[in-house]
Amino acid sequence: MLDGEYSKERDQIRNLMQNSSTFDELFLYGPLDVDAHREQTLRAVKELIALKTVHLRDMVDNPKKFLMWFETISYCDPSVALKFAVQYNLWGGTILLLGTKKHHDRYLQDISDGKLLGVFGLTELGHGSNVNGLETTATFDLASKSFIINSPTWTSQKYWPGNISKHGKLATIFARLILGGVDKGVHAFVVPIRSEPTVLYPYGEVLEGVTIRDISYKSSYNGIDNGGLLFKNVKIPLENMLDRFSSVDENGKYHSEIPSNRHFGAMMSVFFIGRVCLSLLSLCSMKVGVAIALSYAYNRLQFGPPKQAEQPIINYTTTQRRLIPSIARAYAYDFAHKAISEPLGRAQDVLHSYSSGIKAFTSWDSVAALQLAREVAGGQGIRLHTRIGMLREHSDLVVTGEGDNTVLCQQVAKFLLAQYHKAMQSGSFSGELAYVNNLTGTTPSQVPIDLLSLSYQQLLLEHREYILVKELYQKIYGNNKTLATNSLEFYNKFNENLTLTIKVAKANVDRLVQGFFLDRIIKLTNTDPTTLTLLKNLCRLDSLVQIQKELGFYFNYNLLSSQKLYIQIDDTITQLCKDITPYSKHLTSAFAIPNKFHPLLNSIE
Amino acid sequence: MLDGEYSKERDQIRNLMQNSSTFDELFLYGPLDVDAHREQTLRAVKELIALKTVHLRDMVDNPKKFLMWFETISYCDPSVALKFAVQYNLWGGTILLLGTKKHHDRYLQDISDGKLLGVFGLTELGHGSNVNGLETTATFDLASKSFIINSPTWTSQKYWPGNISKHGKLATIFARLILGGVDKGVHAFVVPIRSEPTVLYPYGEVLEGVTIRDISYKSSYNGIDNGGLLFKNVKIPLENMLDRFSSVDENGKYHSEIPSNRHFGAMMSVFFIGRVCLSLLSLCSMKVGVAIALSYAYNRLQFGPPKQAEQPIINYTTTQRRLIPSIARAYAYDFAHKAISEPLGRAQDVLHSYSSGIKAFTSWDSVAALQLAREVAGGQGIRLHTRIGMLREHSDLVVTGEGDNTVLCQQVAKFLLAQYHKAMQSGSFSGELAYVNNLTGTTPSQVPIDLLSLSYQQLLLEHREYILVKELYQKIYGNNKTLATNSLEFYNKFNENLTLTIKVAKANVDRLVQGFFLDRIIKLTNTDPTTLTLLKNLCRLDSLVQIQKELGFYFNYNLLSSQKLYIQIDDTITQLCKDITPYSKHLTSAFAIPNKFHPLLNSIE
Numbered sequence A, B: 001m002l003d004g005e006y007s008k009e010r011d012q013i014r015n016l017m018q019n020s021s022t023f024d025e026l027f028l029y030g031p032l033d034v035d036a037h038r039e040q041t042l043r044a045v046k047e048l049i050a051l052k053t054v055h056l057r058d059m060v061d062n063p064k065k066f067l068m069w070f071e072t073i074s075y076c077d078p079s080v081a082l083k084f085a086v087q088y089n090l091w092g093g094t095i096l097l098l099g100t101k102k103h104h105d106r107y108l109q110d111i112s113d114g115k116l117l118g119v120f121g122l123t124e125l126g127h128g129s130n131v132n133g134l135e136t137t138a139t140f141d142l143a144s145k146s147f148i149i150n151s152p153t154w155t156s157q158k159y160w161p162g163n164i165s166k167h168g169k170l171a172t173i174f175a176r177l178i179l180g181g182v183d184k185g186v187h188a189f190v191v192p193i194r195s196e197p198t199v200l201y202p203y204g205e206v207l208e209g210v211t212i213r214d215i216s217y218k219s220s221y222n223g224i225d226n227g228g229l230l231f232k233n234v235k236i237p238l239e240n241m242l243d244r245f246s247s248v249d250e251n252g253k254y255h256s257e258i259p260s261n262r263h264f265g266a267m268m269s270v271f272f273i274g275r276v277c278l279s280l281l282s283l284c285s286m287k288v289g290v291a292i293a294l295s296y297a298y299n300r301l302q303f304g305p306p307k308q309a310e311q312p313i314i315n316y317t318t319t320q321r322r323l324i325p326s327i328a329r330a331y332a333y334d335f336a337h338k339a340i341s342e343p344l345g346r347a348q349d350v351l352h353s354y355s356s357g358i359k360a361f362t363s364w365d366s367v368a369a370l371q372l373a374r375e376v377a378g379g380q381g382i383r384l385h386t387r388i389g390m391l392r393e394h395s396d397l398v399v400t401g402e403g404d405n406t407v408l409c410q411q412v413a414k415f416l417l418a419q420y421h422k423a424m425q426s427g428s429f430s431g432e433l434a435y436v437n438n439l440t441g442t443t444p445s446q447v448p449i450d451l452l453s454l455s456y457q458q459l460l461l462e463h464r465e466y467i468l469v470k471e472l473y474q475k476i477y478g479n480n481k482t483l484a485t486n487s488l489e490f491y492n493k494f495n496e497n498l499t500l501t502i503k504v505a506k507a508n509v510d511r512l513v514q515g516f517f518l519d520r521i522i523k524l525t526n527t528d529p530t531t532l533t534l535l536k537n538l539c540r541l542d543s544l545v546q547i548q549k550e551l552g553f554y555f556n557y558n559l560l561s562s563q564k565l566y567i568q569i570d571d572t573i574t575q576l577c578k579d580i581t582p583y584s585k586h587l588t589s590a591f592a593i594p595n596k597f598h599p600l601l602n603s604i605e
């Protein structure tokens, strides 16, 4: 049900991972040796590439296939997926998306084949979330017709990028372009950092003017050679500027198709797919961890009715409540990720908002689901061998990577705020908020409470998003409907209400995810009734759990009001979990996890 | 402010940890080598013992001192604290608390000196939460006047206990006493597992009949040599039975002071202090992780007002909201732990309920606080060097250790249910629910809303606990006021309502913790007004955050009702955080964390 169009390719990948010992997770069994882990990770990436299931160009030509691929390789130690992301999405992606034909001809095939390993050098020690503020410089030198790359301060060192401390030969370095003493803002350049390989240095020697540091031990992803990178007067030729959006000619004349205040945003927006990839990685971790805990819960007997045999802990309602909603959530997010990667010609700002919000809540929910899964597995959940703890660590990285969740929620809220503002000015709702037009006269308090109705739930979710956006609008534009978004007042008001931006983003994602789930259900015409009911129950459960999380909102805004609803909603969730539990193993078997990555399948240790 | 009576002793311990390289955390810098980690952990424990600040007997004679000690050693890699707990609280504790003079004379001093290392063998592979169901047997053999220890099945192996796979010489083994073919239930026995040390085997050779397995890599506590332990016809002399509560004489006659249905409970209740120790460990992890993230938040500049310099991320309201409530919580729990360890002669069942509930929510909240702290620290939060990720792992163990939280919450709920049941039968509230007598006529909806009033908040917290206990009572005793707690019907009804038991336990802990905080504030007579206001604000913030988590409850039961309260409460919390932020570094400096364990104090990496 979840494999989708590419089940053959997925099987190929899963078979490789199941059968090649390169994919054994060495951190489970032996001392965590960073060097060995890094080399094994690289080997694994190369074995995957050798399958030739996907090409770097699929990022643009066939994003759905590209995403399928990424999701499937996320089953194993996700250092592999991240290493792949560094090589394809980031290093390859900059060449593909910010470069032009000359760069494509020169680099793309070797990158796609895994022969030319590279670095995506965006983040600096001093600038992570606010990369637009980075400090590295690329100064045009008229005499030599070249750029000179420098790291003017300690904080300007490139910091974090994978492939820095060991494997990378070239790097795309984001730096401030300095032209005739004028700072033209951030642009991207290809900068060699290591020589051709030699016997002594299989990945080449670090070039002159380049200094490299090793970041070393992390709580996860130790297969990635993250590092720090400093430049001192490193000269690169003119053609190494990635010049899709803007260029410098031999005489030092600057040309750009995009106004300077939108230049950085345009460069960054091309990385939409990278965010979806990382989001899929955390979704995959969630699926696997929850499936492992479910196996334990079925195998583990503990306590039982008076004078009777012990019973499996899956029978306890708290166990069901800790696992079944996560399964529902995993299905909901699975459909949502597929939906946003459909080639529907959505505008860039819509895609940016969707991918930001969905990535934020997928990763947060994944971490939370894995915490519950680990608790269900008791002491076994602590063993590396059981994988759940590591999976949580893996997902955790996604929370602040490829855009920090808190910052991304602000962007979702800003997007919706702009839509609302437009509606206030034009007098009608359109775009993302078009649904508001259908809300009048249908406040949930006017229709009978029906907690299990998909459309009733939809109404609750829509009203919440709408009201919260309105509240945010009031807080910010309440006294001044024409407040400029780049004013100090806007900045201050926005920052005073940051927790509200998170609530807004959450409401938006809840509505979107439920909407995509409903679309999916509607499209399932040939499905047997049992499966259809099951899917509907998953959708109901997932929405009701999200509604319960914001119950205070619903009561306070009179969208729900009825005595004992607090208990009743909780009981309804418990009942839904109970109804779904008998199907839970089927549901997780659709995750199609290679056995190698599914410990406790038939045992309690 | 937090050191309390033993600040001299605490300083001694902190100085040792700061200055001895034995306390350097090797997993931060080098490959995670389990063997080296285990040996270093043992050395660290021995260096701490050499300080002679505490004696094993203090567990009973001076529990406050014992707890202070335990909390203070939790700053460093908590493998050390856990190793100490295995040796003192568990292995030593069984000898002290379940043994009699002959055992004390023979073992106590050597245990206290760290010379005689031992195992606390309770958990089995097949029985963790339900240890009363364990399978190991101790069969009395009349001919030889001895017990014969056996592991009859694979699942009966002792599983997890520290000191098994490397260091333990003796073990206290919990086993079913079989007397003349009759199973007399679980009792404890001292069983040697290793010989005297030899040159080749510095911890002795594994004795005949004993099989040992190594559990190996875990996501944390790799300094502990957890293992599996199987016995085949291991003979031990009669006097090795720990006979404080019950004994077998030479003729195989059984004697016990306690009825058999309460025997296991009596044995377990003596370990109250162990639970408080582990709870303190997770509290300490929370303090340290939050302090580290706070330092980062002050040092880290990112974004800023239009055309102005970047500002520290502590200025963002979301950063404050992710750290300041955790500081408030840490203070609240600190006071609560001190309060429950006062020698006030509380009954065993009260102490059991208090320690269970407080341990459950301290560890859960600690894990959650450390997740937020890690997110505040961005990518740095992933580096082992930064410690936050590891601290979260450490705390996480406590969630299912020394009583799994979900199961402990059931016990709190059962305790309160019994109190309520008694009240229904006697017609008046007493004991834990005595406060209910003062509630009539004071429903919060009848007094003006005052979110910042400590007594108004108390009213809200009391009403919630009372109402939820009442709801649970209704669900279980609604149709049958004389339902027996050991009936199948009780079992089924209770299990249908397990999520409600967690809500009840949470409400109980919220009320208790706030109550202890208020006690503390009242007792602070000589405090300067700034500190007093600050403490009050911490108390207000902490309660309001807990109230917000259950806002749906308050609205649905009409304890709160006012338009826009949803937003207003959130804004009030934001404002409290803002008010407290300027004092936040003072507040965390009272945690007195040795610098060695406080990275990012003056840097961003």
Ligand SMILES: Cc1cc2nc3c(=O)[nH]c(=O)nc-3n(C[C@H](O)[C@H](O)[C@H](O)COP(=O)(O)OP(=O)(O)OC[C@H]3O[C@@H](n4cnc5c(N)ncnc54)[C@H](O)[C@@H]3O)c2cc1C
Pocket (backbone or CB within 6 Å): A086, A090, A120, A121, A122, A123, A127, A128, A129, A130, A159, A160, A161, A162, A221, A224, A226, A397, A400, A401, A402, A403, A404, A405, A406, A407, A498, B300, B302, B303, B313, B316, B318, B319, B375, B376, B377, B378, B379, B380, B382
């Ligand atoms: C394993 C790993 C691999 C990586 N690989 C690469 C790579 O290949 N290439 C690359 O360029 N980078 C890479 N990164 C960097 C990664 O993208 C950054 O960690 C990420 O962008 C977050 O930046 P930061 O760590 O500096 O966090 P910070 O920016 O310091 O954020 C810290 C906290 O501040 C908060 N914050 C910041 N600004 C605001 C605001 N305006 N309002 C409210 N809160 C705010 C955030 O919510 C966050 O919680 C990698 C990181 C890791 C850990």
Ligand SMILES: Cc1cc2nc3c(=O)[nH]c(=O)nc-3n(C[C@H](O)[C@H](O)[C@H](O)COP(=O)(O)OP(=O)(O)OC[C@H]3O[C@@H](n4cnc5c(N)ncnc54)[C@H](O)[C@@H]3O)c2cc1C
Pocket (backbone or CB within 6 Å): A300, A302, A303, A313, A316, A318, A319, A375, A376, A377, A378, A379, A380, A382, B086, B090, B120, B121, B122, B123, B127, B128, B129, B130, B159, B160, B161, B162, B221, B224, B226, B397, B400, B401, B402, B403, B404, B405, B406, B407, B498
């Ligand atoms: C590092 C480490 C050190 C340890 N050291 C020792 C030691 O020195 N000595 C020792 O004896 N033990 C030790 N233990 C064991 C520890 O005490 C157990 O892990 C703990 O008791 C939980 O048991 P379990 O792991 O078997 O979980 P399980 O009992 O399998 O619990 C799994 C899940 O089932 C749920 N569950 C169980 N029963 C119910 C129910 N009735 N209703 C609802 N839910 C239920 C629980 O909530 C839990 O989430 C150690 C464990 C670890 C990880």
